[in-house]
Amino acid sequence: MGGMHWFWWLFWLALIGVFVFYGWGRSDDQRGSPPESPHEVLKRRLANGEVSVDEYEQRKQLLDRDADPKA
Numbered sequence: 001m002g003g004m005h006w007f008w009w010l011f012w013l014a015l016i017g018v019f020v021f022y023g024w025g026r027s028d029d030q031r032g033s034p035p036e037s038p039h040e041v042l043k044r045r046l047a048n049g050e051v052s053v054d055e056y057e058q059r060k061q062l063l064d065r066d067a068d069p070k071a
Contacts (some may be wrong), residue, residue, distance in 0.1 A: 038063050039060070039063060042056060042059055042060060042063065
């Protein structure tokens with residue numbers, strides 16, 4: 001009888017560990033949102049001040065050129 005008691009403790013600890021492992025570091029907005037497009041990343045970086053306006057324009061032109069199938 002004592003062996004089953006320890007089995008159930010281990011079972012519940014393992015189950016809690018699985019939930020913690022798969023849920024760790026995930027926020028609600030990361031679970032269902034699609035990945036950002038390159039244009040969205042560039043806009044976010046401009047808004048955060050990581051790139052200058054000139055650098056933004058250059059990179060945007062490059063992205064637009066690469067996305068255009070005629071060019």
